[in-house]
Amino acid sequence: MDDYAFFREKSDHFMPKTPIAALRAYEHNFVPISVFTNKSNSTKPLDEEPYDIDEIERLLSRKNLGLQTNIILIEIFEKLIFSEDQEIALFAAESINIIENRYNKQIQKLKEELKEEKEENEDADGDSAFEKNSQLGSLFYELAILNRKRDAIKKFFMKESYSYYSEIRKVRKLSDKELNIVVRILLELKLYLNATEVLEKSHSEKNAFYLMLKAEIEFARKEYVKVKEICTQLTEHIDELTEKEFVMISFWMGA
Numbered sequence: 001m002d003d004y005a006f007f008r009e010k011s012d013h014f015m016p017k018t019p020i021a022a023l024r025a026y027e028h029n030f031v032p033i034s035v036f037t038n039k040s041n042s043t044k045p046l047d048e049e050p051y052d053i054d055e056i057e058r059l060l061s062r063k064n065l066g067l068q069t070n071i072i073l074i075e076i077f078e079k080l081i082f083s084e085d086q087e088i089a090l091f092a093a094e095s096i097n098i099i100e101n102r103y104n105k106q107i108q109k110l111k112e113e114l115k116e117e118k119e120e121n122e123d124a125d126g127d128s129a130f131e132k133n134s135q136l137g138s139l140f141y142e143l144a145i146l147n148r149k150r151d152a153i154k155k156f157f158m159k160e161s162y163s164y165y166s167e168i169r170k171v172r173k174l175s176d177k178e179l180n181i182v183v184r185i186l187l188e189l190k191l192y193l194n195a196t197e198v199l200e201k202s203h204s205e206k207n208a209f210y211l212m213l214k215a216e217i218e219f220a221r222k223e224y225v226k227v228k229e230i231c232t233q234l235t236e237h238i239d240e241l242t243e244k245e246f247v248m249i250s251f252w253m254g255a
Contacts, residue, residue, distance in 0.1 A: 137164035158185045208240035
């Protein structure tokens with residue numbers, strides 16, 4: 001788990017109150033080691049105000065940040081843009097550009113590689129191309145998530161993401177990771193029947209992964225009776241469920 005994602009989703013996780021409890025929780029794989037460090041040094045989560053600008057800048061300097069960390073940073077910067085301190089406001093605006101430019105550079109690089117492969121060998125088996133299509137789909141989806149407050153931009157990136165996964169679907173079934181993103185794109189676009197169709201065609205095994213996605217689709221459609229029926233089926237897959245999924249099931253059952 002991305003360390004900052006843990007703090008971001010802290011309401012869904014067990015949160016130790018002391019350094020000793022945090023260390024024991026880490027030893028049993030309940031929390032990342034950063035929770036112990038956090039408790040030991042009496043520090044606070046990154047997204048807690050007042051913001052620690054030095055810590056934010058240090059984190060931003062790392063180029064390979066996960067989506068959850070980027071989400072937290074973007075949320076912070078979107079607030080800091082309105083700071084009365086012009087230097088901080090400028091820092092926030094430039095930081096948003098830094099994060100988005102990192103995505104754009106990766107996307108451009110993958111597009112160029114795809115073009116070169118096609119020019120060099122149009123009869124290639126396609127494995128490398130499918131992998132790059134998958135990466136592009138993932139990057140565009142992450143950009144959509146980061147632009148969730150800009151509806152038109154968000155939808156544009158989601159449609160771009162979907163187009164790359166559609167290329168993959170023409171030849172092979174989507175992986176679980178790819179399928180998860182495609183279903184979420186269709187839910188965001190309110191294409192519920194399309195989401196159901198993609199799920200059914202791409203996943204024949206009715207395991208916990210399938211049932212969780214199915215439940216999310218039915219919940220989005222406000223078919224709460226069906227959601228509870230699926231949750232009952234999920235009790236047969238308890239060993240496959242994560243702590244966060246248990247939280248979601250509890251929420252659905254109470255809907």
